[in-house]
Amino acid sequence: MKFPEYWLYWTYLQPGLLKSPLQTVDLQEVTVIDPGRQNGSDGPDFLQAELAIAGMRYCG
Incomplete structure (x- = not known):
């Protein structure tokens, strides 16, 4: 599914909209630990x- 980047940006800012389970296009689990x-x-x-993607933590 294609959508504008501003839509993802806005969605990320809305508490509760990005609910689990989130996943990548290749079906790896994504968890937002701290939105920054x-x-x-x-x-x-x-x-x-x-974030944690498939159990690996990423910070930045």
């Missing part, structure tokens, strides 16, 4: 977020 904070500058949309 919005970045008001150039670069990534969010900073200090923490």
